[in-house]
Every structure is written in structure tokens, then in C-alpha cells.
Amino acid sequence: MNTFPSIDSERRSLRQTMRRRRRSLTPRQQKAAALRLKKSVGHQLWFRRAQHIALYLPNDGEIDPRPLIELCWKLGKQVYLPVLHPIRHNRLWFVPYSPTTKMVKNRFGIEEPGLQGVPRRPAWALDLVMLPLVAFDPQGNRMGMGGGFYDRTFSYKHTEKGIHGAKLIGLAHECQRVEALPVQPWDVPLFGIVTDNTQYLQAAGFNC
Numbered sequence: 001m002n003t004f005p006s007i008d009s010e011r012r013s014l015r016q017t018m019r020r021r022r023r024s025l026t027p028r029q030q031k032a033a034a035l036r037l038k039k040s041v042g043h044q045l046w047f048r049r050a051q052h053i054a055l056y057l058p059n060d061g062e063i064d065p066r067p068l069i070e071l072c073w074k075l076g077k078q079v080y081l082p083v084l085h086p087i088r089h090n091r092l093w094f095v096p097y098s099p100t101t102k103m104v105k106n107r108f109g110i111e112e113p114g115l116q117g118v119p120r121r122p123a124w125a126l127d128l129v130m131l132p133l134v135a136f137d138p139q140g141n142r143m144g145m146g147g148g149f150y151d152r153t154f155s156y157k158h159t160e161k162g163i164h165g166a167k168l169i170g171l172a173h174e175c176q177r178v179e180a181l182p183v184q185p186w187d188v189p190l191f192g193i194v195t196d197n198t199q200y201l202q203a204a205g206f207n208c
Contacts, residue, residue, distance in 0.1 A: 010182050015143060018135040018176050022061035025173065033173055033196035034064035041130070041194055042071050046167065050127035054080040054094050054166070059110050060145075062132040063173050063196060073098070080121055082149070083112045092153040093120045123153050124165035133170045136193050138200055141181040142170045154188045167191045174198055 025033070041047050053072055058064040072079045080094040084106050095113040103111045123129075131150055135143040144150060154168060170193040177195070192201035 011143060012146075014178070014181075015134050015146060018143070018178075019060060021175055022063075022134075022173055025061060025175075030061075030064055034067050036196040037063055037065065037171065037194065038067040038071055040196075040199065041068055047128065048075075050077065050167075052078050052080065052121060052125065052127045054082065054126050054129040054131075055097075056082060056130075056132050057111055058132075063171050065130060065171055068130070069097070080126065081113055082153075083115060083120075084149075086115070090148050090152050092123070092149050094123060094126060095120055124156060126166040128169065129154075129166045130169045130171050130194075133172050133176065133193075135176050135178050135181060136170055136172055136200075137178050137181045139180070140170075140190050140193060140200060141183050141187065142190055142193070143181055148186070151186050151188045155186070157188045158186075169194060171195075 047053075055065045055069050055072075056062070058066070069079055079097045081097040082092040083095050085091040085093050093115075095115065095118050097113055102114045104114045106112050131142075133142045133144055150168075154166070156165065157168070168188065168190045170190050172193060172195050174195040174197050192199065194200075
């Protein structure tokens, strides 16, 4: 009999542990981490060059990118937020986001821009996507919440065409780091990960 846990059970256990870890951060720690993240990302050439940038609103203890969103607006960049696709299962649309955007709650209780009369931008047409994660390793592997929304939306990254299109950067607290993650074939590779005090930008050519 196989006494070793499956990859799925290992990932479930790790996901629960890491979610508890990030939720345990105090509001003061979260605010400080968000400001350090803004400073770290804001100085990067790859951020400065990007014009169409997708981010997210924090939930469940995720590192807060709202100061970074405000920096994008200040620099004249177009910000987009992910919206649950109304038809295609577990996929995302990206909708423009501004201080006046009307927000609604999706089926998970997370605020997202309303869709009525709002233009959308295809995932491949974004310059930069900074996405949340539950855990990561120094090799650039990411574990999400388990729904596969980003993996399905950016599955074209597994093809030769994947070298073009949006650059994907994971955002996290440093405490979400593990030495190595169990990886599945459908996990979309990231160009790098930025935490509140370290950068893991390993993709060839990413710093240019």
C-alpha cells in the first residue's frame, strides 16, 4: 500500500498552513509590507515600461497592492482588475479600474468591477500581471488558492507563443516562501516573484 501522501493532499495541507500564516499578520505588519512592496516594484525598469498592468484587491491576508495601484495611477498607467468570467468556467476577464469604478461582489464575496458597459482587455494584451499567491519557492513556482483561475486564463504560456504577451509576477509576503513546491503540469510559470523584502526574478531577459 502506498503510504506517501499524494501531491494533491500535500498541496491542500500546505495551502491551509500558508493561508493561516498570512492571516496572522497584524494590520500594522500588512501596511508596512504593502509600502515596502510599492517601493520595491516601483523602482524596477520592467514596471516603469509597462502601461497596461493587472493587479488585484487583497483578500484572505494577501499582500496589499493598493499603494502600488495608486502609484500606477500617479504615473498614468492603466490598471486592470480580474473579474470572474461569466461564461467560461474558472477563467478571468480583465477590466479597467480607476478611483471611480463601480464595484460589485462576486460569488466569493470579493469586490470586482461591474461588467455592464465596461471594455475588457484580453489577458495576452496586458503588459504586466501582478497576481496573488498562497505559497512560492525560490525557483519561481507559485501555489494559488486552488481554483486554477490564473492557470487557465494564462495557459497559453505553456506554448511557444507564451514568450510573448503579459509578463506574470507573483506578489507575496516573505513568510509565504517554502524551499520547494510540489508542481503540477498545468501550473503556469512566472517570470518572477516579489515579496515585501526580496525579489526572485529569474527569467532570462526579464531585467531588460
